[in-house]
Amino acid sequence: MSRHVLSVTVRDQPGVLVRIAGLFARRGFNIESLSVAQSEVPGQSRTTFVVSGDDPTIEQVEKQLNKLIDVISVVDHTHAAAVDRELMLIKVRVRSPEERVEIRQIAQDFRARIVDVSRSALIFELTGDEGKVDAFIEQMRPFGITELIRTGRVALSRTAASTNRASHPTQAPAVARAS
Amino acid sequence: MTGSEVVMRLLERHGVEVVFGHPGGAIMPIYDALYDSPIRHVLVRHEQAGAHMADAYYRASGKVGVCFATSGPGATNLVTGLATAMLDSSAVVAITGNVPSGLIGTDAFQEADVYGITGPITKHNFLVKDVRELPRVLTEAFHIATTGRPGPVLVDITKDVQQATFEGSLEAEVDLPGYKPTLVGHAGQVKRAAEAVRAAERPLMIVGGGAQCAADEVVAFAERTGIPVTTTLMGIGAFPAGSEQALGMPGMHGTVTANRAISHCDLILAAGMRFDDRVTGKISRFAPNATVVHIDIDPAEISKLVRAHVPVVGDLRDVLPRLGAELGRLDVGPWREQLAAWKARYPERYETGETLASQEVLELLRQASGGDCIVTTEVGQHQMFAARLFPTSRPRSFVTSGGLGTMGFGLPAAIGAAMARPGETVVCVAGDGSVQMNVQELATLYKLQLPVVIAILNNGMLGMVRQWQELFHAQRYSEVYLADSNPDFAKLAEAYGIEGHNVFDRADAEARIAEAFAAKKPVLLNFFVYEAEKVFPMVPAGAGVDEMILGDQEAPEAPREPVVSA
Numbered sequence: 089m090s091r092h093v094l095s096v097t098v099r100d101q102p103g104v105l106v107r108i109a110g111l112f113a114r115r116g117f118n119i120e121s122l123s124v125a126q127s128e129v130p131g132q133s134r135t136t137f138v139v140s141g142d143d144p145t146i147e148q149v150e151k152q153l154n155k156l157i158d159v160i161s162v163v164d165h166t167h168a169a170a171v172d173r174e175l176m177l178i179k180v181r182v183r184s185p186e187e188r189v190e191i192r193q194i195a196q197d198f199r200a201r202i203v204d205v206s207r208s209a210l211i212f213e214l215t216g217d218e219g220k221v222d223a224f225i226e227q228m229r230p231f232g233i234t235e236l237i238r239t240g241r242v243a244l245s246r247t248a249a250s251t252n253r254a255s256h257p258t259q260a261p262a263v264a265r266a267s
Numbered sequence: 268m269t270g271s272e273v274v275m276r277l278l279e280r281h282g283v284e285v286v287f288g289h290p291g292g293a294i295m296p297i298y299d300a301l302y303d304s305p306i307r308h309v310l311v312r313h314e315q316a317g318a319h320m321a322d323a324y325y326r327a328s329g330k331v332g333v334c335f336a337t338s339g340p341g342a343t344n345l346v347t348g349l350a351t352a353m354l355d356s357s358a359v360v361a362i363t364g365n366v367p368s369g370l371i372g373t374d375a376f377q378e379a380d381v382y383g384i385t386g387p388i389t390k391h392n393f394l395v396k397d398v399r400e401l402p403r404v405l406t407e408a409f410h411i412a413t414t415g416r417p418g419p420v421l422v423d424i425t426k427d428v429q430q431a432t433f434e435g436s437l438e439a440e441v442d443l444p445g446y447k448p449t450l451v452g453h454a455g456q457v458k459r460a461a462e463a464v465r466a467a468e469r470p471l472m473i474v475g476g477g478a479q480c481a482a483d484e485v486v487a488f489a490e491r492t493g494i495p496v497t498t499t500l501m502g503i504g505a506f507p508a509g510s511e512q513a514l515g516m517p518g519m520h521g522t523v524t525a526n527r528a529i530s531h532c533d534l535i536l537a538a539g540m541r542f543d544d545r546v547t548g549k550i551s552r553f554a555p556n557a558t559v560v561h562i563d564i565d566p567a568e569i570s571k572l573v574r575a576h577v578p579v580v581g582d583l584r585d586v587l588p589r590l591g592a593e594l595g596r597l598d599v600g601p602w603r604e605q606l607a608a609w610k611a612r613y614p615e616r617y618e619t620g621e622t623l624a625s626q627e628v629l630e631l632l633r634q635a636s637g638g639d640c641i642v643t644t645e646v647g648q649h650q651m652f653a654a655r656l657f658p659t660s661r662p663r664s665f666v667t668s669g670g671l672g673t674m675g676f677g678l679p680a681a682i683g684a685a686m687a688r689p690g691e692t693v694v695c696v697a698g699d700g701s702v703q704m705n706v707q708e709l710a711t712l713y714k715l716q717l718p719v720v721i722a723i724l725n726n727g728m729l730g731m732v733r734q735w736q737e738l739f740h741a742q743r744y745s746e747v748y749l750a751d752s753n754p755d756f757a758k759l760a761e762a763y764g765i766e767g768h769n770v771f772d773r774a775d776a777e778a779r780i781a782e783a784f785a786a787k788k789p790v791l792l793n794f795f796v797y798e799a800e801k802v803f804p805m806v807p808a809g810a811g812v813d814e815m816i817l818g819d820q821e822a823p824e825a826p827r828e829p830v831v832s833a
């Protein structure tokens with residue numbers, strides 16, 4: 089079992105997410121996180137999935153995604169150079185002025201931005217890779233986390249080309265993987 | 268021009284000659300446009316049957332089948348038919364009406380989320396809420412259904428779109444950046460496949476439903492190389508069953524020879540098949556010694572269940588001739604002798620007596636047909652017997668629900684196949700259980716007066732379920748008995764205006780079959796057959812193909828010999 093970050097470029101068609109979600113559910117694939125937004129090409133969205141599974145499972149995930157007519161390309165960032173980030177909003181309880189100082193100090197170390205201040209709470213915005221986000225949560229836990237929300241990971245490959253180009257599974261990847 | 272007229276013009280442009288359908292409120296504008304169209308319409312008595320007819324029309328002809336249904340219950344009735352077509356990769360375009368777009372999502376009268384419901388059981392589907400999209404959507408629907416791995420496509424069209432005025436061109440470009448089927452096999456992979464096949468001493472070719480469009484190429488390849496061939500249920504007819512190289516069907520109810528060949532071979536050349544569990548049995552015991560070369564047009568089928576050592580994505584019509592060109596005659600003499608010996612030792616065996624045996628009836632039908640008819644089947648024991656005793660020698664001529672195993676498929680399929688191949692006789696091999704699931708189509712058949720012989724192998728039972736209960740549920744026969752309440756099928760046929768006969772013995776069977784083939788019109792023959800027959804050999808669910816129960820297929824003179832893998 090390993091975790092894979094997949095960038096899936098899709099046509100903006102009604103129901104395209106339902107198709108993808110249905111495919112995952114029907115075939116028993118595990119989605120850990122999913123984020124969707126428009127890409128730089130009008131009419132196309134880029135979705136980032138974090139899925140876990142063994143290699144044959146991930147190979148099936150990619151092939152089955154590629155079979156969906158509205159899926160334009162599937163790129164697995166796991167073995168390629170890629171950057172991935174996650175955004176979190178987190179509300180932390182503040183009980184005393186001393187705590188406030190302490191929390192702000194930690195937030196500064198993480199480069200978390202304060203986006204809302206009240207007498208009894210602070211809301212931070214934090215961007216980073218998954219490890220950084222997780223670590224910040226751990227640091228805040230002792231103070232009391234009222235609520236938090238994470239976008240899930242989004243990723244881009246470091247290569248110059250766009251992952252949007254219509255790349256359907258040609259022989260090459262299937263061959264490379266199986267032999 | 269209205270949206271409905273756009274639909275009919277586009278169907279005409281795509282060469283559609285016949286539509287199978289049933290009208291209703293939300294599709295009435297399209298039926299109004301149909302009234303003026305040269306396209307023929309077959310009025311079915313249940314939309315499920317319309318989908319099966321369209322499906323069988325494609326399977327028998329290679330031309331896309333089209334069906335119509337209204338919104339809500341009409342469309343939901345299509346569901347089983349679409350799922351059947353999906354699992355057997357059949358090119359169907361289903362057009363459904365829906366409530367006006369302003370009412371979508373309001374639980375309007377006869378509204379169902381047909382787009383949502385049919386997504387998982389179609390290759391693709393569309394919901395059209397703007398008349399300007401119609402030419403593109405319909406063009407794409409036909410393109411998707413018929414290219415790559417074929418499959419059903421549903422186009423749901425709201426009623427206001429059907430009534431709207433359309434201005435513009437009916438020409439439309441296919442705009443599908445995410446859809447580019449790979450047709451041409453990768454040269455390096457074809458070479459690697461050839462090397463693997465050449466290196467094998469005991470190669471075996473398994474031909475599936477994907478080969479129905481490539482029968483010439485399969486035959487040419489097999490003749491050139493001398494490789495033995497087993498055809499799955501879906502592959503029947505893609506390689507002639509009578510050939511010396513043919514081993515019959517593999518899998519759960521396959522022949523001893525085909526299953527032993529799988530256990531003993533050192534290479535499998537899988538062509539247009541997908542290692543269904545009914546073929547493989549327990550995967551870990553499937554072809555343990557074999558290198559697997561898998562040719563398929565759908566990359567997702569490769570290494571899905573059985574790891575392919577040499578995958579080749581492409582159309583068999585491209586790959587097989589190129590692979591053949593790399594290979595000459597294979598040195599498979601000793602292997603072929605071994606297979607011939609098994610074939611001789613395990614011929615099809617069954618007991619006959621006063622009561623007709625299903626197998627006996629099928630042999631009589633095959634003899635009477637002279638190998639020159641289309642066979643459709645329902646689902647159950649009779650289907651497996653038909654696959655073994657009444658396989659056709661031509662492609663696209665054995666029409667059966669393999670993947671979904673849909674009872675109720677056979678009778679409508681016979682109508683669809685007969686429409687696809689005018690003048691050819693169709694034999695529908697049916698069970699007394701299955702045939703009742705779409706028996707209302709006798710009316711459609713009567714109306715069309717097609718040369719269809721319905722042969723019911725009437726064992727008074729849900730025989731296949733009974734067989735499992737006998738073997739695996741301690742003879743606890745739960746809810747499988749039909750005989751006490753079956754209709755008189757001959758009279759039922761007559762009620763629909765179709766000639767029907769009850770047949771009890773061999774002499775009568777021979778005579779009735781001869782008459783039925785000569786009649787060139789619908790005839791129903793209700794054969795009362797032995798009720799406790801079992802289909803043997805059988806690989807129990809979850810067992811390996813080397814763990815066949817031979818049952819009465821065991822040669823009586825031979826000592827009981829366990830089937831062992833190499």
Ligand SMILES: Cc1ncc(C[n+]2csc(CCOP(=O)(O)OP(=O)(O)O)c2C)c(N)n1
Pocket residue numbers: 645646647648649650672673674675697698699700701702724726728729730731732
């Ligand atoms: C729609 C549907 N329901 C249930 C089944 C399960 N099933 C498979 S075979 C069978 C018995 C079929 O009986 P019959 O048509 O009389 O054929 P026989 O096995 O007796 O030849 C049943 C119930 C099925 N395949 N399809």
Ligand SMILES: [Mg+2]
Pocket residue numbers: 647698699700724725726727728729730
């Ligand atoms: Mg029966």
